[in-house]
Amino acid sequence: MRIACPYCGERSLDEYLYSGDATVRRPDFASPTAQADFVKYVYERKNSPGQHRELWYHAAGCHAWLVVTRDVSTHIITAVEPAKDVALGTASSMKDTA
């Protein structure tokens, strides 16, 4: 598998670390339902076949955290965005849908 880092270009799998679901967001610690929210956030996963948005870390490259859109059934990658931009809402894909 090869992932195109938006900064470094396309690199092999062994430069990256996978780090789970990028569709879950860290809940508010002060909410009355915080504990249940955090349990969902940390443990429960949709984990369906097909397309996922997931976090990867360019560990052996530029150390960027990335949001990778990847079909887990085919390993075909359709988008790679800096996680920072996604989190801030400035990623190109976010703009497109906005």
Place this chain on the structure above:
Amino acid sequence: MADSTLQPTSAFSHLEPTSLPGIAIEPRENFTMASFAAGKGRLEALAAAIREAYGVELPRRPQRVVGNGIVFVWLGPDQWLAIAERTNNRDLEVELKQRVAGLASVVDQSDGRVIVRVSGPLAREVLAKGVPIDLHADTFGVNAVAITHASHIGVIMWQVDAAPTFELAMFRSYADSFAHWLLEAVASTVPAAA
């Protein structure tokens, strides 16, 4: 430090400058190097400050530029490495802190990494035995930068000239392991290296 009683030592215990048919290798340590990362919202101001001080545009992609004796190497989003010869006790951490105060976080890296220079027509063939990226002249080229790994060791590498000459920077503690791999790769490539 001219008057210091401490003398620097090399991190390489068995890598000497070596020249063989088609390839030359040279360890480099006597440089001053600092990394700097733009503060939030300070990227353009930082770029302007560097432009003004060194007459170069900070690369926004994996490239290097040379300005006023300093090589600026892209190090990741909004981060750079500045490298210069360590002449006259030049200290880039000190120098950059003055130039980019309030714009960037500057950290001395002069000792954190060592550099190996690999040069000559066989350089690409040798490096391909450890470096996984495409080093073809049309793809990489002079001034290109890559952060990747070589033989399980993280490297920042860049191309200096079309000889081609490459420089690979790695964490200091890996110097000997890197040299061990490199010499093995050279020996299996260069007919006369045995």
Place this chain on the structure above:
Amino acid sequence: MASEHYSIFSVLREALRGHKGWQPQWRDAAPQKDYDVVIVGGGGHGLATAFYLAKVYGIKRIAVVEKGWIGGGNVGRNTTIVRSNYLLPGNIPFYEMSLKMWEQLEQELNYNAMVSQRGVLNLYHSDAQRDAFARRGNSMRLHGVDAELLDQQAVRKMVPFLNYENGRFPIHGGLLQRRGGTVRHDAVAWGYARAADQLGVDIIQNCEVRGFRIEDDKVVGVETTRGFIGAKKVGLAVAGSSSRVAAMAGLRLPIESHVLQAFVTEAIKPFIDCVVTFGAGHFYISQSDKGGLVFGGDLDGYNSYAQRGNLPVVEDVCEGGMALMPRIGRVRLLRHWGGIMDMSMDGSPIIDRTPVPGLYLNAGWCYGGFKATPASGLCFAHLLASDTTHKTAAAYRLDRFATGHAIDEKGMGPQPNLH
């Protein structure tokens, strides 16, 4: 249903008549209208569950529905290792029960699955690792499980061909479980299928579950590619696809699907007589009775439903192999493949009721599912039959993440790819 008894005599008898008299080992059953229990998943766990439901719990009308052919999932793609050398109290009794069941399995099923207790040896390479293994070994001993801590000399005697002289990480010793070993994996599925079939279980192949029929908040059956099948209770044993199937009932599980590769070499004359795991790299190995070296390593590290891995892990595993056993350099890799692992968030399995009445879950086996097959089948059968948790599987609750009782053998936290 086939009822002939297997023995050397039956083989000799058949040899005399050209083996014309053998019956199918299990019927290719067609679905009936309804059952007491429908097990989804014709893998090792599902078939074992059906067998014990019928044999131990006396349930009569049982079906196992399988979307492809039985035994085509992870029971047919693993490195065949069985052991109970676990660390944590939630795990040891369960895997030990399983190992004890392996020891009796072939006689119980009348099927030779080649359970071979040739020993499982985990190497250690530092004092800290030795102490961690001592903790584990002692834990095993407290649970009545066999464990021996070997020093380097004893390891040398057992496996003289490891890299003792020139290793990057010296071998200091190992934790040995002599009762651990290997089992001919495919035969487990077939043996359970045949034995379950003899007890009247319907094994329905090429029957994919497309949904659950839920009435009054309770499961009443499964919608399949071969029509609706009614069921009083439905048990899921579809490791690798647990999330996908559970999602049809509206459940979200603490599971990710990951790919684990396994490897086999050409057959060579046997020289590795036990299972050896490298403590300083991702590599474990045994040698099959045909002579192939069977080995594996780490997960590929990313979520995947594709039954294949990638090259970096192939290299990583072989690097571990060469570092540990430099004499295998000229032995050739014959095949490598990937299986989908039901990686739970703490690396331990789930055998529990679900929030949907009538729907039961057996999932999250990570890469420990094969060795668990008999105990998993029994405990799941117990749960299905009695609606109570089998005491040996009491820790495998679905709500343990919410309550903070994770069973994290590796101490890697909620990061499935690191378990």
Place this chain on the structure above:
Amino acid sequence: MARPANSPSRDPLQPQRLSNGGLVDRSRTIEFTFDGRTYKGHPGDTVASALLANGIVLAGRSFKYHRPRGIISAGSEEPNALLELRTGARREPNTKATVAELFDGLEATSQNRWPSLDFDVMSVNSLLSPIFVAGFYYKTFMWPAKFWEKLYEPAIRRAAGLGRAADVADPDLYEKVTAHTDVLVIGGGPAGLMAALAAARSGKRVVIVDEQAALGGRAIDDAATIDGRPARDWVRAAEEELAARPDVTILRRTAVFGTYDGGTYAAIERVADHLPQPKDHHPRQRLWRIVAKRAVLASGATERPIVFGDNDRPGVMLAGAVRSYINRYGVVPGDNVVVFTNNDYGATTVTDLIRSGANVVALVDSRPKPSETVSRIASATGIKLLNGAVVTRAFGKKRVSGVTVRTQTGAEVKLLCDLVAVSGGWNPNIQLTTHLGGKPAWNDRLQCFLPGALPPSMSLGGSVAGDFSLHKALSGGAAAGASAVALEGAKPITIVVPQAADESDAITPLWRVEDHAGKAFVDFQNDVSDKDIELAEREGFRAVEHLKRYTTLGMATDQGRTANVNALAIMAEITSRTIPQTGITIARPPYVPVALGALAGHHRGKSFKPTRLPPSYKWAKEQGGVCVETGLWLRPSYFPRKGEKDWLDTAKREVNTVRSAVGICDVSTLGKVDVQGTDAGIFLDRIYMNNLKSLPIGKARYGGMLREDGVLFDDGTIARFGDHHYFITTTTANAVRALQHMEYCSQWLWPELDVQIISATEQWAQYAVAGPKSRELLQKIVDPAFDISDAGFPYLQVGEITVCGGIKARLFRLSFSGERAYEIGVPARYGDALMRKLWEAGREFGACAYGTEALGVMRIEKGHISGPELNGNTTPHDVGLGGMVSKTKDFIGRVLGARPGMLDPNRPSLVGFRPVDRSARLRSGAHFIAQGVEATAENDDGYMTSVAYSPSNGHWIGLGFLKHGPSRIGEIVRAYDPVRGGDTLVEVVKPVFVDQEGVRVRG
């Protein structure tokens, strides 16, 4: 039988070698041995072609029945001719004679026979074959249970395997290379060459790979002509043109064995297998990782045998292989030949045989009517043509001596022969198209599987696409090459396809001959016969995967390349289904077996992983320091002196020296991270469990980092150098993960914060200087401008200073040992010099160097937690740091750390231990059992994590987790350690063993 008259001349020393023809170099004769006898061959031969040249066909014994087996193919699909090559450390089992190239002095030995290939005792197995049918062992050997390990299995294992692995380490080198290309062409036959030419001429980067030593594929295996000249001339010209282009790489002796995601292909190059041994410093084999934008698969096809009685007799050979031996190697594998085919291509073998002087006894064509091609061949050669006829059985034992043929009328005739050339049609080599899950598609006209959905960016050329004729292969290859470059944005180029014959691909399926006598093998190597398939079907193993697993069909070293489709077809026949209804076989990588050494490359022995050396390493070695692996680091663990009998002796002395005077320890391996930015303080507050907001500039504080699930993940110190400048340390073990975690937090969780995180681990050589005299020692190093008195530089003070005349340095007043202590950091290049300086300066204070052993002892004496306590399952409460956990702020791990299970008072928590018998030794890993109860799992109260001999106390001490630990101080419990035979009574004490009041640390 005599050779026919008017034969072309032969080499007198190699009876089956033609005097002319083929690619072998007859100017040189080389010698090799097979089973100890010496034979001659030529450069360019494979072992198989050389054996055949010497009239040898018998090359091995089968796996199960030990039946004599001969060379059947001329390529990597060979199931029979597997040899042990070379001797000693280079002994190489299961090497295909059909692939191994001959070199001078080559030693080959047959396998799986005793005492000799000619007379194999184990061939009695053949007599037992009625019992040894597929799956028989599943039904037997069950009673009594313990006999399996003791009796049955050892017997089975004695019979297992074919060749023997070497007994010692592989002495050869291997290497890995990554190549990037626009177009990868897999296969150097006519289609591959055309594809490569098309791509190269358009200026693209091309890598072309072929398994064989010479390019050309079937164009040189068959006596083909291209543009009116011998095909080999065209091949040579194409090769020269490609070689002349700088962006074309030709890899011969290289097999692409795997298709992986993202256009990555793995290939294995046999760099030196054709040499007696590799050149100095050069590898035996090379693993290529080829990253290709486009790939053209031109991998050809593999001929399949027809299944008939005793079709495994040596001398029954694939027809295409017979042609290869004649045309590529100048060897006639037999003198009197029966050709048995169901297709036109197979029939062409007759022409090659006649031309090379063999006597074709008959052409047995299973098709009822002669095709145009067959009629032409028959009339041109005048051979006997038997249409609608089949070979039902071969006879002969170690070499075929004849066949029984059932003619169209049903009459059985015997034909004498020493070679049977069989063609059941061709299976395209589609394996590389299925590695990513592509399902093959059955083609009824061609009676073979063709690739179905292709991997992204792959296209096909030649017979793998079903284009079997040379003309179609050339034009298909050219089109594939052109389309590959077009998709890569190059200008379409027109390429002239050379002239070649468009031979007929007509075929009428015949998979096995019905009503045959004898054993008819489908999988030769694993001895799977058609009867085994019938048995499998009878027992319900009808699915392809079941069939394979039950019978072991296709699982041998030949990967079932000659077996799988035949088996599937026979199963289809038995079950009255079509082949596609019956199933498909999906190949797994590798396409050819690959040496494990090649997959490991450089990374074996000491080079398995890189080694990291700390700044004082050289000095430590000079001092006789013993170094130990700590992750990738090699760290000094103790510095023995004369008269000390073991590490414990040394560690005691080192500890005593630190506690009474001063010691120096390299702690450079700790992770060091520079954190800057206007929000740095806020950021650190969120990633540490304790409050850091109040940390003043110039001070340091201990901090604990949790995972989001509330488990204690790492600890270290946070030093503050400025308003917006912090410098933190992590444990050595977690340095990389902690940095990754911080980057996750700054980039993903809180990107709005202004914080910059930069690793500085290796910038600083950092030494702990610890002990009552540490300040006095440092005073000699630190430049006088800096006040490091206890008043001026108290405990937890940090500062930027200079040492030794102006070298910039950082000083931290921290203590892991509990003594007055400092950590001093200088730029790493001065690390070695500073260590020497400290050593020199310390002499007058009686200083010692200490390693990780003494470091560990002292931290245990002080009750500081470390790796064994931070085991990934412990909470701050477990380790006695519950009081530090902030209740006022959000931080990673706050919420889930408060789940009931994480705060359960029954969780074992940290306490100290000392042996009741003070002379007793403690061991970590022991479990705690209360006195007077049985040692059972129910009574397991916890475990010892760390132990040390405490010189300060004069006995062993330990730390460990004990249920209700803090409330059990003073209780005596058992430290139970059955795996080491230990059962020691220990007293539960507070986890601090020296200076409980903590006065020494302040000086």
